[in-house]
Amino acid sequence: MATVTLEKVTKRYGDVEAVRDLDLDIDDGRFTVLVGPSGCGKTSTLRMVAGLEPVTSGRVWIGPTDVTRLEPKDRDVAMVFQNYALYPHLTVRENIAFPLRARALSRTEVDRRVGDAARSLGIEALLGRKPRALSGGQQQRVAIGRAIVRQPHVFLFDEPLSNLDAKLRVEMRTELARLQRELGTTALYVTHDQEEAMTLSDEMVVLRDGEVAQRGAPADLYARPVDVFVAGFVGSPRMNLVKADAGDGTVHVGAARIERAGVPSGPVTVGVRPEDVLVGAAASAPDLRARVELVELLGPRAIVTLDADGMTLTAVVEARHLDGVHEGVTVPVTLSRDDLHLFGPDDRRLEDS
Known part of the structure; x- marks a missing residue:
């Protein structure tokens, strides 16, 4: 577990400034959700924390470590994408264990972590199957399991539920909230879905044009929006x-x-x-x-x-x-x-x- 801190972070794509002098502190163990209209900078922010996008200026910290110039593999984060990105030729067990291949872990430890993740996600009976034999919700559980076994400092979620139908989204939303609270791992989550943001987060951060428009507990943003933009954005x-x-x-x-x-x-x-x-x-x-x-x-x-x-x-x-x-x-x-x-x-x- 760790804090995440962004100090005056800016991201430019050519002449387009996607994120502008962003200051953001995420407390240890908190579930923080970034929301905002398309093009507001939320996905760029997540990818800069992950190391998938270089920072134009500013600094990114995970815990006491300045990770601004570190490769993704050296940041001790685990990311779950909208696209599940499972290996089709591997079983569920092998997909979940895949991030541990490069680590000097015993077979017993790998099996323990895979078993614990599978139990927490309710997919023990699926460990021998391959992705083509799974539903969308089951595939997403496998992708989350693959993140859990890494035991990272920070979970990063990029619209992980957007490909699921309405019923599965509600089920997985509940599962994610439960898992994050059980594990106590800091989480940063990007979504367009108002209900996801309101129900999952300890704190919501509303972005507009690459800057923070308002942040706080979901109930506070709903009850006292600071301006017309937030008032019109939060709530459905x-x-x-x-x-x-x-x-x-x-x-x-x-x-x-x-x-x-x-x-x-x-x-x-x-x-x-x-x-x-x-x-x-x-x-x-x-x-x-x-x-x-x-x-x-x-x-x-x-x-x-x-x-x-x-x-x-x-x-x-x-x-x-x-x-x-x-x-x-x-x-x-x-x-x-x-x-x-x-x-x-x-x-x-x-x-x-």
Whole structure:
């Protein structure tokens, strides 16, 4: 186990600056997830920690060691890729044991490590099979097992679950979280998947244009995004962000008038999570009336798209509360007062919101 530290790390590809003066500290034993839109620098950051991409400037530390110029094999990290990269001619046992070939380990020690990894991943019965006889989820477990037997200081995961179907992604997400906590190994993980990031991480780092936009516990980023970018990025469905005007202690959101003392007069952006947009019978003391444009039923809940005089809102409604809420009707809407987010003209969060 080890800390990971990036000091003023920059990565350029020709004239393109993918990562810019990045400072990042990852505590020993923590599960840190990098998220952000395509091109934000998250994969480049992971690959620089792994040693697969050279650093243009800055330094990378793993524990007390400056690894900036070290080869990947000398960094004591184990990486799991989106592509499982299993050897098709080797059995599961041989694939898991492969990273240990170059080490001066006894056959007994190799067998012990392979057996322990297989047991922790529930693939003991598969050790004699070859990759072509495995499902996608089983192949990913083998790839993770191959990383575990190395007993590295740091695990690096590059979207390892993106090739799996929805059910397997949930199962493997649970397995990864359990394994990381049992092993206590520092982990750095890259994903586009909001649910993966929120459920797996001790800490989320949101990147934008190669820089840290915000970092912290997932619940903190969800509850108090520092700016409009993070507010719109963290959470699925994404936060409703509406242009509004403030004055005399009141925020004007379309036809709605919301009292909010201390908000400076002028243009603001109001953010409200879809679960805080109350629709139909749930909308006591309604602020607006809106036309239902679309109802997407997702089992126990539905995503409802609304049009309030040209202002589009997304609401999450429990399925049992959908009576009278269907496409084409006009329904009352309440914006939950306690859960509004306010951002100033510079898109930064207003402190009292």
